[in-house]
Amino acid sequence: MRAGAWIVTASRVVTVLGVVVILGMLPWLSDRDPALSILRARSAEQEATEEALDAIRRDLGLDVGPLRMFWGWFTGVIQGDPGTSWNTGRPVLPGAVDALGVSLTLMSCAMIVALVVASLIVLPTLRAGLRGNPRRTGGAAAAAMTSMPEFLLASVLVIVGAVWLSFPAYGWNGPEYVVLPALALGLPAGGLIGRLLADAVAVTFTEGWVTTWTVAGFTRRRITGAVLRRALPGLASQIGLVMVAMTGGAVAVEKVFAIPGLGRTTLGDAQSQDLPALQIDVLLLLAVSAVLGISAELIRRAMLGSALRGGSMPIPSGVFAPSPRRWIAPIVAASVLVVMVVAGLPRDAYYSTREKFAPPSAEFPFGTDASGRDLLARVSEGAISTVSLSLAVTAGCFVIGVLFGLIPRVSRGLVEVTNAAPPVVAGILIAAIWGPSAGGAAVAVLIVTWAPLAAHTAALVEEARSRPYIAILPTLGASEARILFGSIVPSVLPVIMRHAMLRLPGVALALAALGFLGLGPRPPTPDWGLILSEGVAGVERAPWVVLAPLASLIALAVLAVSLASATSGRTRRTVDDTAVPVASATASN
Template sequence: MRQRTASILWRAGIAVALITAIGLLPWVSHTDPARTVLKARSADRDPTPEMLRDIRVQLGLDAGPFHLLGDWLGGLWRGDFGTSWLSGGQVGPAVLQALGVSLLLMGVALVVAAVTAALICARTLWLGGRRRTAGGTGSAVLAAVPEFLTATVLATVVGVQLGWLPALGWYGPRWTVLPALALGLPAGAVLGRLLDDLLPGAFAEPWARSAAARGLPRRTIARQALRRSLPGLLPNTGLFVVGLTGGAVAVEQIFDIPGLGRTTLQAALAQDLPVLQAGTLLLVLLATAATGLAHLGTRLLTGPALRDGALPTPHRTTTPARSLQPLLHAGLLLGVIALGLPRDPLALDTRARLQPPTRSHPFGTDALGRDLLARVAHGALDTLLLALALGAVALITGVLLGLVPRLSGPLVDTVTALPPVLVALLVTAVAGSGAATPALAVAAVAWAPLAAHTSALLRQERAALHLTATRALGAGPGYLLRHELLPAILPPVTRHALLRLPGIALSLASLAFLGLGAQPPSPEWGLLLAENQPYAERAPWAVLAPAALLALLGALAVTAAGGVRLPGRRTREPAAS
């Protein structure tokens, strides 16, 4: 009871600290909110000193940030979220309406993600947990194609050209299909790969082999193996719930959806602090609720075995299947980079604008006549090296914090509640804009899924029978950590980190797509996609070139992740039932 109370107080303290930091933004960034508010209200009027003074008095800015924050927090007890600095209307109804829109979109996207994950795991379930010697390229492509690019293609082709579904607005259930597909397909691909990684260990447990030997139906064994694997996946599912709600800013922008992520982003850009604070608070509460449901689901699925230390370990060291796919993907990616590096990515030729692929321009040209092969190759150096560095930092940070779940749990909930775009805006306000802004923003949030995964695996491994026996023989915490816990946890978390590598590159691309970070004429991949998106229908090769390399990076990450194993206990591969 005492630990639960401490956890609740710790989470509440983090939420208050976050809200306080947001309330201090204008003073930390040394900007004048009165100027931003005046520009948003009336862009044509000049900011005279008298006019700015009147706005400060009206908003209460002269009283200081802590007075404003106290008034806002005091209103929460009465259900009052404050008054918008821009519209003058009540914040509560508008933000709650945006939350309802995002929850509906998130629900449909979760259905899409669940179907996608089920299709990815279907073959492993059917084969009784035997590892595939190859494959995963299709799921890698789904996970690596940017959400905003998927949204653009769906809106242009399905919505505009074919006219099957509406492409803009939010007026009913039919308007949810295309954005839900854009959000759910990548999320389902990642969740499917993570679940597919857990299933072989479940099928290798003694109960599964005994059930197969007694002739139980394959369907029954597969259903129980799925139930056995889900507890290790539920924490990351909770993170996806929040990500699909607050992190869908680019998709909401493309489809003109008045969701919570877009509302919070617009409030941050306009320095409308009451709306920004209310949106952030709702995202934090949503993250807390999702995490609580994930923990409850874990307890219901696992039962008293988690408490009594009666679980067999599902994390077993096996001999990885040999495959040439990682070498082929890496060779192809390096070949494209090597061919493009000798070319000039900034050379302009206005007579060769938007040319299709030719011998002189294998990837075609962009709207200014620049060679796309040169631009994607030079942009790959920055994008890939930065993504690798951020992935390594996220892995180390996630494992270290995941090993202390009482400390990291509330931090994971809070960090996950913040969309990377909002984090980038916070970083920009404090540290200024620049090329490092996306890296700092992504580094601030990329560790959270890995920490949640580490904590989930640690909880199950601590309840394993072999750990209980080793502890009974006198093994200390240090020995258990080095010889039992880390060998069981590090391989799946490292594979998860590799699966997240395209996602890190996508986050950098998304921030550049929304105008944060790299600026023209930089050949960064996200900026290339943003620059060429208006010409996607007329010159699709301008968008397909960077998108194809992102998909290739995803395929490389997935196939390479399959070979990550650490020395440890050797077990037989489970036989097909």
């Protein structure tokens, strides 16, 4: 095995072992005393004396020390016994497996929804290509669905289903209870998959062999099958990432719809500091994410077949240049946010009036919340804090991504594992260690957002090294450090910086999602996700309480998706006139 392959393998092994150690040492990493949390959970009235806390520590096994406790947990996991719950005293594995079954059922139904939606989006593109007019269609519908994060769409569906249509929206008591959650989880995934596939199919129809097959008299059915086989392998990895993201999205959907799945169970165990249950919950979530990612890669390899083994990988023919009209959506979304922020700045976000759940009026354009506070003021102040925190996180992601992108072999395992971990899982672990806070949410988003920038940096560095004027520098006596930091890095940094800034709205959405799940700032902080979460709790009594946070988050989501669409990769031509895609500033994780 070559030295490079050894380094990559070692990176993967060390990263996986690091994740296992973090999970096993969770009781010792937390800055909150687990004994005190368990005492409060068992009896809120009992005095927290040192004797009572010591008794609980002996009962939980915390008195044996971190190494012995970790080894006991690790060997127990290998033997199929990850421990007993600190709250109930029962084995944690059966309950976690039951909750996992509920989550897998929900995700399976959501995947059916996603496949149906993706098929409906790509069908017009296929028809246009078969008519000899290759172009992507259905972009507006796909963008609308993609722009709605799961926790946001779930909140909207609760209003539509529970308030307006009297549809069952809470619980897990029959087939009808899966409809709204599956839509909330499947529509964004289907919109994204359909959008990616429509782009790939439209580009494939521009390739010369399609014209040759058409002239030769091949049937439309056979051409369609060949186009899909040509387009799908390049998307398999990204579809796998969409499915991994669905694992994190299921946590928010299960919370909104009160579904007893693994995501909701994990949130509850994190809040109650039941760390043995939380350890197996997170382990199962990561295992599901890893299986989905590995399955996508195996499917990709199976579809490529001999092309992958023989090194004859097909080169994509390019992508369509963005239309100026694609800038309309981000401009409109940004304008909505600016107007809301400016209108709410003079108002007090913390002042509580006597009128709770006041409907929208001239005095309170978005009404008041359950505490009588001005919702417009809270959304406006929340925008300032969210954007400031998002900028700090984005800057950190840029720095870390560039540094790790310059050592791709060493960081390969870390990048792969990070891509397989939804932000929500990182948020749950950080909250279990530090408690819910804005800083903890920022760290959680930072942990999972730098990886795409690192992968993009590594790809650009590799591309730069192949350029003739860079390849000749060693023969001119230039050192490796001078080549890297004098020629390659300066050419890469502007592209990565644009990529990082395009991720800014997505970072803000991730922070809002953690706030919505109770993993971010605590009340009465005017955090967008927290405001929406509080509004959803009272939506049946006062549906307008969610208007302000929904409007701001929808505008932010549209901004995030439309920016990525408006700045999609352009096409360049090589000397032999074969179109190849330029590395896009919007490369996703």
